Amino acid sequence: MAATKELKAQARSLVGKGAARELRRQGLIPAVIYGDKKSPVTISLPFKDAQRAIYDGGFLSHVITLDVDGTKHSVIPRDYQLDPVKDFAMHVDFLRVGKGTKLNVQVHVNFINEEASPGIKRGGTLNVVHHTLDLTVNADNIPDSIIVDLTGLDIGDAIHLSSIKLPAGVTDHSHEDDLTIATIVAPSALKSTEGGEAEATPAA
Template identity: 35%
Template sequence: MSDFEFDAEIRTDLGTGASRRLRREGQVPAVLYGGDKEPLSLTLSHNAVNRAQENEAFYSHVLTLNINGKKQEVIVKAIQRHPYKPKLLHLDFQRIVRGEAMNATVPLHFINEEESPGVRAGGTVMHLLNEVEVHCLPKDLPEFIEVDIVALDNGQSLHLTDITLPKGVELVALSKGEDSQDLSVVTMRPPRGASEEDEAEESEEPSVTNGEGDGDSETKSEE
């Protein structure tokens, strides 16, 4: 059973006006697609979904929709939000078929930052990616993926290929053959001024006398 379960109703009254009316009534319109079935227009309780989406796991868990008494496992594919109000405008769900691999977005959790040599030396951790798209069976879908940066030093980075993945999980970005991109996930920026000091030290060279103006070059006075 899913950790997130919602009641949903099939809606036949479509269009912008109908959606606005639903929102005024405390509902949020949604669409369900995938699984070799026709898309299905739905409505859900706005408050129930809005509370649930505050939990990070909402976005990477398999959810359950009770649609007119029938349960359907789904994942969230997209959420449209109001530009400035804490309000959901529309939801996109994708059907889950047990035993059939799927793509889903999973958050990254960075661990051991304070223990890394870069942070201990005054560096700053820069998160370049906060989530990744994975390909796996529904039963293998992780809630999150940990990225351990305990050994990350200043000037170093970790890439997608450095992530330790759970069993049965692949990164979509690394499964595209020659078009795959091993993107940077996190980098350690040196403390401010450190790079300038290093460059200054490297540029320092011992002074070289060219012989001009030394005692040997002076014209001796005639006796």
């Protein structure tokens, strides 16, 4: 699990489109903290900090600490809005995270040991079906990634969720039966050769 990031923020009392536009002119973006059976808190974030956090990757799958005028909140970003033309951050929604909170998040899949895959050595290609997995996790123990070991996999082999060892406390949230994560597919040259041989074989 990665170290928890911290963002500085400040409380705001004015809401609405006019107030949001004024914040953006000041280099801030509006945001809100909600959940955990507490009243929502409207805040503003420095534009540069929010923009960097969003584009660093994994923004919606990591718990962060929001320091709001000296009061710290443990939260996870649940949604954000971008300007449709410039891709600038416009608004962020944060969900409070209490002790023992379970979250549904998307976690990146990391494939290792390609050099130990006979299929890839023979020119096969790793065909990734799912780059991320929908998982239910403990808020205080969100994995950075799920590791898939390609050692020993040959052309035609498929990696299913059932063959992956998930970290303790992590469960599948995809609702699909034994999700296919990736396959090792034959190179196009091999496919062409096999196809040509099949066509050249006379009918019985």
